[in-house]
Amino acid sequence: MSAKTAQFITIRLSRASRRRSKMSKKARVAIFDFTGCEGCELNHLNFEAQLLDILEHVEIVEWREAMDEKADGYDIAFVEGSLSTPDCITRIHKIRRKAKFLVAVGACAVIGGVNAMKNTRPSEEIREEVYGKDKYLFPSLPALPLSAVVKVDFNVRGCPMTQIEFLKVFTALVMGKMPVEPDHSVCVECKLKENECVYDKGMICLGPVTRAGCDAHCPSFGQYCYGCRGLVSEPNLKAMEEILVNHGLSMDEAHKRLLLFNANQIEGVTS
Amino acid sequence: MTRLMLEQGRVDDFIRHLQAQRPVYAPRRKGQSSYVFAPVDDPNDVVLDYPRTLHSVKKYFLPPREELLNFNLKANSYGQPEIETANAIMLGVHSYDMHAVLRLDYNLAKGNKERNYFARRQGTLFIGVSFSPDKFHFSGSLGISPYDTTGFDLFLYKVDKGFALEIITAMGEKLLSGFDLPALGVPLPPHGEFQQHIYVPQSKLSEVFDHSQENAVWEEEAARCVSCGTCNMVCPTCYCFDVEDEVDVRVVEGTRNRRWDACMLRDFTEVAGGEVFRHKSAARQRHRVYRKFKYISDHTGEPWCVGCGRCTAYCTANISIVSIVNRLVNDYEKDSTARLPQTQPIIDRAREGHSDPAGEAKDLYSPVMAEIKSVQQMTDLEKLFEIQLPDGAELNHKPGQFVELSLFGAGEAPISISSSPAKKGVFDLGIRKVGRLTEMMHRLQPGDRVGIRGPFGNGFDLEKLKGKDVLIIAGGIGLVPLRSLINTVIADREAYGRLIICYGSKSDQELLFGNERKMWDEDPSIEFHVTVDRGSPDWTGKIGVITTLIPELALDLERTIACICGPPIMYRFVLLALKSKRFPEENIYLSLERRMKCGVGKCGHCQINNSYVCQDGPVYHYPAIKGLKEAL
Numbered sequence: 001m002s003a004k005t006a007q008f009i010t011i012r013l014s015r016a017s018r019r020r021s022k023m024s025k026k027a028r029v030a031i032f033d034f035t036g037c038e039g040c041e042l043n044h045l046n047f048e049a050q051l052l053d054i055l056e057h058v059e060i061v062e063w064r065e066a067m068d069e070k071a072d073g074y075d076i077a078f079v080e081g082s083l084s085t086p087d088c089i090t091r092i093h094k095i096r097r098k099a100k101f102l103v104a105v106g107a108c109a110v111i112g113g114v115n116a117m118k119n120t121r122p123s124e125e126i127r128e129e130v131y132g133k134d135k136y137l138f139p140s141l142p143a144l145p146l147s148a149v150v151k152v153d154f155n156v157r158g159c160p161m162t163q164i165e166f167l168k169v170f171t172a173l174v175m176g177k178m179p180v181e182p183d184h185s186v187c188v189e190c191k192l193k194e195n196e197c198v199y200d201k202g203m204i205c206l207g208p209v210t211r212a213g214c215d216a217h218c219p220s221f222g223q224y225c226y227g228c229r230g231l232v233s234e235p236n237l238k239a240m241e242e243i244l245v246n247h248g249l250s251m252d253e254a255h256k257r258l259l260l261f262n263a264n265q266i267e268g269v270t271s
Numbered sequence: 272m273t274r275l276m277l278e279q280g281r282v283d284d285f286i287r288h289l290q291a292q293r294p295v296y297a298p299r300r301k302g303q304s305s306y307v308f309a310p311v312d313d314p315n316d317v318v319l320d321y322p323r324t325l326h327s328v329k330k331y332f333l334p335p336r337e338e339l340l341n342f343n344l345k346a347n348s349y350g351q352p353e354i355e356t357a358n359a360i361m362l363g364v365h366s367y368d369m370h371a372v373l374r375l376d377y378n379l380a381k382g383n384k385e386r387n388y389f390a391r392r393q394g395t396l397f398i399g400v401s402f403s404p405d406k407f408h409f410s411g412s413l414g415i416s417p418y419d420t421t422g423f424d425l426f427l428y429k430v431d432k433g434f435a436l437e438i439i440t441a442m443g444e445k446l447l448s449g450f451d452l453p454a455l456g457v458p459l460p461p462h463g464e465f466q467q468h469i470y471v472p473q474s475k476l477s478e479v480f481d482h483s484q485e486n487a488v489w490e491e492e493a494a495r496c497v498s499c500g501t502c503n504m505v506c507p508t509c510y511c512f513d514v515e516d517e518v519d520v521r522v523v524e525g526t527r528n529r530r531w532d533a534c535m536l537r538d539f540t541e542v543a544g545g546e547v548f549r550h551k552s553a554a555r556q557r558h559r560v561y562r563k564f565k566y567i568s569d570h571t572g573e574p575w576c577v578g579c580g581r582c583t584a585y586c587t588a589n590i591s592i593v594s595i596v597n598r599l600v601n602d603y604e605k606d607s608t609a610r611l612p613q614t615q616p617i618i619d620r621a622r623e624g625h626s627d628p629a630g631e632a633k634d635l636y637s638p639v640m641a642e643i644k645s646v647q648q649m650t651d652l653e654k655l656f657e658i659q660l661p662d663g664a665e666l667n668h669k670p671g672q673f674v675e676l677s678l679f680g681a682g683e684a685p686i687s688i689s690s691s692p693a694k695k696g697v698f699d700l701g702i703r704k705v706g707r708l709t710e711m712m713h714r715l716q717p718g719d720r721v722g723i724r725g726p727f728g729n730g731f732d733l734e735k736l737k738g739k740d741v742l743i744i745a746g747g748i749g750l751v752p753l754r755s756l757i758n759t760v761i762a763d764r765e766a767y768g769r770l771i772i773c774y775g776s777k778s779d780q781e782l783l784f785g786n787e788r789k790m791w792d793e794d795p796s797i798e799f800h801v802t803v804d805r806g807s808p809d810w811t812g813k814i815g816v817i818t819t820l821i822p823e824l825a826l827d828l829e830r831t832i833a834c835i836c837g838p839p840i841m842y843r844f845v846l847l848a849l850k851s852k853r854f855p856e857e858n859i860y861l862s863l864e865r866r867m868k869c870g871v872g873k874c875g876h877c878q879i880n881n882s883y884v885c886q887d888g889p890v891y892h893y894p895a896i897k898g899l900k901e902a903l
Contacts, residue, residue, distance in 0.1 A: 050520045053520045053521045054520060056521070057522065167520050168517070170520070171518050171519070171520055171522060172518075172707075174522055175518060175522055175680055175681075175711075176710075176711065176714070177680065177681050177707040177708075177710060177711055178706075178707045178710070180515065180707070182538075183536075183537060183538040184500060184533070184536040184537070184538055185497070185498070185499040185500060185536075187499035187500055187501045187504070188499070188500045188504060188533060188536070191325075191335075191500075191501055191504035191505060191531075192335040192336060192504070192530060192531060193335075194301075194307055194325050194326050194330070194335070195302075195325075196301055196302030196303065196304070196305040196325065197305075197501075197585055197587070199587050200302065200303065200304055200305060201302060201303050202303070205587075207499070208497040208499035208501075208587055209497055209499070232498070232537070233537065234537060235497070236493075236494075236496065236497045236498065236552065238494070239494065239495050239496060239497045239588060240497050242495065242588070243497065243587045243588050246589070247587075
């Protein structure tokens, strides 16, 4: 995170400062969803083991999937899903105005996710395919990451986001420090675990250009990396495609493989 | 030399004999076609005929992930996990990996001997096994044959129907006692030949690398490289690391962890302000290869690569370190008239092993808990903290040195010491809010405790300044470390000539040390010049960048020493301004900013070529770094 983000932090959530200011107020947290499978959100509900610890620090004030209250403002808004309709844009602006921190949760919110694959085809064609003659009743936009429309303070990447990482970001925010977002490849974490290279298993893998933070989960369980966490900054995509081609894919397949999660980053965000 | 015959059929018994004495670690299969060192449970799992393991035995002495400290945020206290001595037998180690351990011994002892590594490593016994060179091995070119027994206690040569066992040390002999083996009647067969070669000895490679900074190979290889860091992660002689604090979800307890890091990664050299000092992939590749054949080798006389071939074998882009080095050799031969002498497939080594530098292994990473005595808001972004060590101990620093400031949960950051050593009882840290740690630091109050390690770095050499005119050039928070020097000169005013201070800042609101600036301004023995890039309406002083102050200075060029500190971009322009005044280069000292993570010359993040900024810097004599790539 940049120096700018550092200055942006005005929230006082750390225990020490709370103790000093005799503030007993918990952080007000809201959870929202946009276009996505709600898998990330569902993952929030799986925090059984840590839920009581979490609730010691926060009060959840808005969460469609688990409650029906509507709050006026919140310290942290966790937002899942990509933005794909005009209505989404209005809503995300509203959320941003009410939130001190906005955290994008999951691949859809952070990079557009698999939804963004549609951005590579003409919008009219897709709408017709999905809605047929009623397509004019359903306005649609290219699937955008939240950051294409509003300022996002932190990212919890992955499809779905992992609890470990979510808790890391969450804990950092409760402490009042900026969470660390790794900017190196999945290979680093894969090698730390001394996994056999996926390429040596005869498969191809997007780990070399995909952002770490998942502890190389898929390669550790016999899968290849799909690239769900988005690309490292300044990825060498040409070299990555060459690696894929050298390991048996056609150039077209190689390119498509990279687009699965990263259409927006590779082809540019269409808005 | 007596060699004993270990028949294939008795290998399992041999392993059981070893297991009865100590825990045994040996290679075993992993995945479809890989091998790893692992604790031996069933001797049947041990594979002694293998090309290479994913990681070397390094992982047992310098683990991929390691807990350095565990802390409690409520009590603001910490403890250290106990370090377990492996006290094991490493069975089936190849000669190049043994040489890699000897190189790590050197690196982790040099300067500051690290307790964590040596506590684990001490007492480990090594049993080597010969290998058949495959298409990636090239250790022969680095003087390490498959039959090299350096560093081992016992050695197994692969022969027909089993292994020839050679006793190397008394410890090895002791291991074997009670396990009778017949003598080997026949001589050893020759070992397999290497398929990969670098046909130039290290002394000549050093010469080649002197001329290879600008070689096109760096850009060409960078075009194929995805900067994944794998080559570093699998290297048996790489030892750079990163440190990060992790906190449990209750925000009560946490750990300070280190993990292997890789200089091929873009974020490796990134500092809190966002600057990346080896931004291009080509520069990072060059740094990696120079680390293996030039920087450390110039100190030790030996290549710091052992020819295991891992970086090439595991590179998905098929980038070969042998091809890179041979390309440099060929290009150098083309450019120079003299042809380099070709050597044998297995070259002679410069030296036999490395004795690790003497000295006691120390705990390098535990801070002392110091108390914040006062906090003063200087500007919107900067605060000045007075810190007191336990029992009022003195820090005993030099101007220009820094400490590692530690806040549990946030981690550590290098912070320049801002007070003069003449100030007793407490020392000052001037801290700008730019990152996670400094953000948290700004919330602390007098009475709160913080961790301190240090002082680190070389600091300004006052002997060079005494009797001379001192010209201070400070840009922005560059004044923070230079204030220490200024106040040192003021405290011993007679010992120095003129004191000229040039201080530039973005705006007048961002000017630091208000009270002292007033004193400096009023003191007739100080020539104090201030300028700001942008002035507010009530600013009556100079406006302009810092270089605008320099032409007006009347200096005695022969007796003036310039001490410069500021943002990275400032140096180039200040040096140009001094040059146009014909200011002698040998009278210039600069303090550089880098990512000094460990402070003790181990983690590798602050390295500029062969120089660790945290040890050899941050203050540099300008002629020493003038031509150095990546320095300015």
